[in-house]
Amino acid sequence: MxxxxxxxxxxxxxxxxxxxxxxxxxxxxxxxxxxxxxxxxxxxxxxxxxxxxxxxxxxxxxxxxxxxxxxxxxxxxxxxxxxxxxxxxxxxxxxxxxxxxxxxxxxxxxxxxxxxxxxxxxxxxxxxxxxxxxxxxxxxxxxxxxxxxxxAAAIDGVLDAEPLLEAGVARQLGRSLPASHALYVSNSMPVRDVDSHLRARAELLAVHASRGASGIDGVISAAAGVAASGTPTTVLVGDLAFRHDLGGLVGAFDAVPATHGGSDDLDLTVVVVDNGGGTIFSFLPAHGVVDPEAFDRLLTTPPGRSSSQLASGLAAAMGFEHHHIGSCDELHALLAAPGPRQGVRVITIDIDADANRDQHRRIAAATEAAVSGSETAEP
Ligand SMILES: Cc1ncc(C[n+]2csc(CCOP(=O)(O)OP(=O)(O)O)c2C)c(N)n1
Ligand SMILES: [Mg+2]
The missing domain is CATH 3.40.50.1220 (TPP-binding domain)
Structure with a gap:
């Protein structure tokens, strides 16, 4: 070789x-x-x-x-x-x-x-x-x-000055999750945001995804599978992928902790970035060119209700924790302290899709300016 x-x-x-x-x-x-x-x-x-x-x-x-x-x-x-x-x-x-x-x-x-x-x-x-x-x-x-x-300095310059959006969530997961935990990332934008923004650390953070054919199905179930191995697991998932696998949430919820006589002892935190549908498609060239109403109906497919509404209803019915948050500090407080096993909990974060897309473009432009000294970045 x-x-x-x-x-x-x-x-x-x-x-x-x-x-x-x-x-x-x-x-x-x-x-x-x-x-x-x-x-x-x-x-x-x-x-x-x-x-x-x-x-x-x-x-x-x-x-x-x-x-x-x-x-x-x-x-x-x-x-x-x-x-x-x-x-x-x-x-x-x-x-x-x-x-x-x-x-x-x-x-x-x-x-x-x-x-x-x-x-x-x-x-x-x-x-x-x-x-x-x-x-x-x-x-x-x-x-x-x-x-x-x-x-990194250019990215921090953008993220540190602005409200929490998807890049900031991905960066924060790398900063806050304890090394003994695992991160499972959904397909669509979560796996890309984590690739762009989660930074190397001295200790390993196990990061898993099911890339396969980029399916957004079975995400919660797969993450629950990682958690069932005994490793506290956080899954980063979009609002549509979250909806696609609510059955997986029920499965994780049904796993009986060892402290209550069961054997599954499962610790799963579901972080839902709610940007109002499948916003990966809004990064395609067709966005802004074809009729916006048709684009949304055919591609974005926005749900009628927010993930926060959905999660709070489920939390009330099933008795798990739900936190609706909007800042890095709140995310850090929930993720960083590896307390007693949590069972299932859901964290929802509202994301303004237009602001998020714009921030992605500005991060790319800031990086271009920082490394090439030019303002013209490829989107
Ligand atoms: C099982 C399955 N159905 C449909 C698709 C097509 N698809 C790819 S990304 C996506 C949107 C995902 O939306 P969300 O989970 O909210 O993530 P976001 O795009 O907002 O990051 C869809 C429907 C897929 N990849 N897999
Ligand atoms: Mg989405």
Missing amino acids: DFARGRERGVVVAGPMWDGDRWTDAVAAFCRASGWPLLAEPGSQLRRMVPGVVVVDHHDLLLRTQWADHEPPDAVLRIGGAPTCKPLRLWIERHRPAFAFVDPARTWTDASFSISLHLSVGPEAMAGAARTLLSPESGWGQRWADADARA
């Missing part, structure tokens, strides 16, 4: 992996030896601060900038499932670097046919390859570290 030898401008990409933590040491050794930055989505279990490794938190935003096209890669080494990050896929397609896929399970997931070398090897081979590399001198890894730090 001498793929990295002689290639200084490489990146290691880590897609979703349930067992990604078993790769931590090998990936760290490889990144240190090659000088390549690590672009790990949270669901890889590898977005974690490791000494000597450039861990990039904001690659989704960085790879939309002109800076990224002035820093084209000559090599990509991927582990894990297909990455969630679309700008990463487009950056690879534009620059066509040598592309190795470390794929011990032989999944061959490569929808855009970009992979040039398929390696059916495990972490030992990656660690072995690291031992054959000479330390690089190009400054490539440092430039990524600098750009990521500038992006």
